[in-house]
Amino acid sequence: MGLDITERNKALAVLERHKLVLETALDGFWVTDERGFLEEVNEAYAGMSGYTAQELAGMHISQLEAQERPEDTKAHIETIISQGYDRFETRHRRKDGSVMDVEISTSFMPEHRKFFVFCRDITQRKLADLELRHNQELLIEAQRLGRLGSWELDLLSGELRWSDENYRIFEVDPVVKTLTYEMFLGTVHPDDRDKVDRAYSQSLLDRQPYDVVHRLLFAGGRIKWVHEHCDTVFDVSGKPLRSVGMTQDITEQKLNEEALRVAAITFETHDAIMITDAEANIIRVNRAFSEITGYLPEEVLGQNPRMMNSGRHDRAFYIEMWQQLTHIGTWSGEVWDRRKNGEVYPKWLTITAIRDERGETSRYVAIFSDITERKQAEEEIRNLAFYDPLTSLPNRRLFMERLRAALPASARHRDYGAVMFLDMDKFKLLNDTLGHHCGDLMLVEVAKRIKSCVREMDTVARLGGDEFTVLIEGMANDEQDASRKAGTVAEKIREALAHPYRLGEHEYHSTPSIGIALFQGNADTLDMLLKHADMAMYQAKGGGRNTVRFFDPVMQGNAERRDALESDLRLAVGRNELRLYYQVQVDNEQHPVGAEALLRWEHPGRGMMMPDQFIPVAEESALIVEIGNWVLDEACAQLARWHAAGQMGGLTLAVNVSPRQFARPDFVAQVADVIERYRIDPARLKLELTESVVSGDLVGSVDKIRALRSLGVSLSMDDFDTVYSSLYYLKQVASDQIKIHRDVVQGIASGGSDAQLVQAIVDLATDMHLDVYAEGVETEAQLDFLKQHGCMAYQGYLFGKPVPIGEFEELLGKLQE
Structure with missing residues (x-):
């Protein structure tokens, strides 16, 4: 009995803490009636809306709603009532007239005709989504302007992904999501298919990028010309992981080239044109040539095009070009040349050999375009795909690729690496107070400081918001040595980030919370490794912030066991696994006067579980309300059975009430309902309340x-152990009984303060006309002392331990005899 009560007290303390958590939660919380009028609002929503909780009480939802019309809100309420639950996004208007985006999660409890509503301010998330969509639109527009599609082939899964422009180039409906390399080859002209396949295969063998020009064949014989460029990412062992490519529709360019051959060269084009004789001496150029190169015609006529050589291509490059011109009659490719002013620039060059009637080359026609903007667009696409635009750090995608490559490398070298997760403490407060501009300035500075603390080979990435990750490879072959080094680096980062930040005219102080997960080889998946680092970071936050924590497997095990226990507990009531045990309460003559109902859980796998093993989980997950309702219902049903039996109808039955259960607006109505439903004498039902139940909202x-007293229910002030801390509450709540805590009872045999405290409690109860009842009585000496000092009722192992109803009724029979 002593252990049971102590642990229950701990559970009640946990319950009170979680009530405070709800009151101080960042998410808003309402309770409304079925018409939508607010009855209860927490401080979080008051802070979000700008109203006080008192101003909000009694307001209608439509007064806050900034998106729905009042009639729409009314219809929405009816919909939620019919389906019982809803989760949606809307907009609320603050007291100052500004609007915020909110995510609403609401449940309607038909038995109470109440809505329970959680509100989350998602304004920042919406703005982030808008910025992301804007960046994506910029990427799509850049590809459209450059007629440049992009693609990515995952060589491990075989999955092929295309950009919107690529779908347009290949004329494939974007709804076709299953793309493969074989499907791509199927669109290539049969005469070019082998060339394209060989070029790609050879690039994988050589581990070099490739460029290839080929045709696409469509229905009806229609042809497109495309230029493809591909680069492949390899792991440290040389195994190809993924290929990224660009596809440019050059059909128009090809048609122009063909027109030049057919129409004996036209200069009416925006592309530069240069014509040479068979010996490659320049004999004619057009205006675009001068605009691009800076050379006037008279400066280049009679000269060899090598005068514009940039020096970026070796001799073998030009030998291959001339061999193709000789055998095929045309060559296309990217060339870097030098303008007259010395600037080196890229151009896309196509050279065609013009043959005379004898089949001999008489002229070479070179058509080229300045592709500087296209190269810049390619670079922009690459940066958008792999780098954070604010800090220029690798983004999540690139970080994951590097981490994916780091794990097998670690396995081969048998060394340890580390992943660090960090975020800046209270960063949202900075954005809220000084604005997002200052927040961005700080993030840029954070990125610089982290990079200054690690090696050039290490990866520092920004995942989003104020979350950063660090990947450190090749630390040590010994785990302890690796742990020490990782801790040193993390502490160096922590110290660097804890220095003040100069944000424009403001000086700002912030600190990081850092979590570290070590890895060696492929023992953990990517997701699990990141989860471990993330858990360690949140442990650092829970440890007071501005600190470093390593991932502890015990932490993960505890979390998994708690989640499993919560899942089982959600089903416990429906599966009829909860049990009530009863402990007898006696008077001074040791005659039974009542009992206390104590909860047990008969778990199918873990056996009989005591309250301290599952009540804390119930408190955290709000399951305590459902469980408390079950206990109240079952206790009243037992009182009804005793009354019907006629022999034990005079017994009282004490039921513990949790703070969260007591705080519900419909609690009194629920008690009244269960009394009416079982037709019991309310005086036989005793509700035991702790000081924590009433101290939060004394008036309510x-x-x-x-x-409750007007219903005829008896009330007991439970765990009453200090006169002075609880005196004020006793005067206010006017309970029927004071219950002396078992810890005080256990200490009275030794004399001293506990004995004096018992006397003080009894004296106080006498003055306030209250009964005194002691729990945890285990010895005759304790009983004698309590009797001598005016105690009136007792409970403890001296009289009987908590037992199932059958054993309890047998015990009552013996005591009554």
């Missing part, structure tokens, strides 16, 4: 207690 609690 007193009103509820008065309402």
Whole structure:
């Protein structure tokens, strides 16, 4: 009995803490009636809306709604009532007239005709989504302007992904999501298919990029010309991981080239044209040539095009070009040349050999375009795909690729690496107070400081918001050595980030929370490794912030066991796994006067579980309300059975009430309902309340207690162990009984303060006309002392331990005899 009560007290303390968590939660919380009028609002929503909780009480939802019309809100309420639950996004208007985006999660409890509503401010998330969509639109527009599609082939899974422009180039409906390399080859002209396949295969063998020009064949014989460029990412062992490519529709360019051959060269084009004789001496150029190169015609006529050589291509490059011109009659490719002013620039060059009637080359026609903007667009696409635009750090995608390559490398070298997760403490407060511009300035500075603390080979990435990751490879072959080094680096980062930040005219102080997960080889998946680092970071936050924590497997095990226990507990009521045990309460003559109902859980796999093993989980997950309702219902049903039996109808039955259960607006109505439903004498039902139940909202609690007393229910002030801390509450709540805590009872045999405290409690109860009842009585000496000092009722192992109903009724029979 002693252990049971102590642990229950701990559970009640946990319950009170979680009530405070709800009151101080960042998410808003309402309780409304079925018409949508607010009855209860927490401080989080008051802070979000700008109203006080008192101003919000009594307001209608439509007064806050900035998106729905009042009639729409009314219809929405009816919909939620019919389906019982809804989760949606809308907009609320603050007191100052500004609008915020909110995510609403609401449940309607038909038995209470109430809505329970959680509100989350998602304004920043919406703005982030808008910025992301804007960046994506910029990427799509850049590809459209350059007629440049992009693609990515995952060589491990075989998955092929295309950009919107690529779908347009290949004329494939974007709804076709299953793309493969074989499907791509199927669109290539049969005469070019082998060339394209060989070029790609050879690039994988050579581990070099490739460029290839080929045709696409469509229905009806229609042809497109495309230029493809591909680069492949390899792991450290040389195994290809993924290929990224660009596809440019050059059909128009090809048609122009063909027109030049057919029409004996036209200069009416925006592309530069240069004509040479068979010996490659320049004999004619057009205006675009001068605009691009800076050379006037008279400066280049009679000269060899090598005068514009940039020096970027070796001799073998030009030998291959001339061999193709000789055998095929045309060559296309990217060339870097030098303008007259010395600037080196890229151009896309196509050279065609013009043959005379004898089949001999008489002229070479070179058509080229300045592709500087296209190269810049390619670079922009690459940066958008792999780098964070604010800090220029690798983004999540590139970080994951590097981490994916780091794990097998670690396995081969048998060394340890580390992943660090960090975020800046209270960063949202900075954005809220100084604005997002200052927040961005700080993030840029954070990125610089982190990079200054690690090696050039290490990866520092920004995942989003104020979350950063660090990947450190090749630390040590010994785990302890690796742990020490990782801790040193993390501490160096922590110290660097804790220095003040100069943000424009403001000086700002912030600190990081850093979590570290070590890895060696492929023991953990990517997701699991990141989860471990993330858990360690949140442990650092829970440890007071501005600190470093390593991932502890015990932490993960505890979390998994707690999640499993919560899942089982959600089903416990429906599966009829909860049990009530009863412990007898006796008077001074040791005659039974009542019992206390104590909860047990008969778990199918873990056996009989005591409250301290599952009540804390119930408190955290709000399951305590459902469980408390079950206990109240079952206790009243037992009182009804005793009354019907006629032999034990005079017994009282004490039921513990949790703070969260007591705080519900419909608690008094629920008690009244269960009394009416089982037709029991309310005087036989005793509700045991702790000081923590009433101390949070004294005025509201007193009103509820008065309402309960008007029902005829008996009330007991449970765990009463200090006169002075609880005296004020006793005067206000006017309970029927004071219950002396078992810890005080255990200490009275030794004399001293506990004995004096018992006397003080009894004296106080006498003055306030209250009964005194002691729990945890285990010895005759304790019983004698309590009797001598005016105690009136007792409970403890001296009289009987908590037992199932059958054993309890047998015990009552013996005591009554």
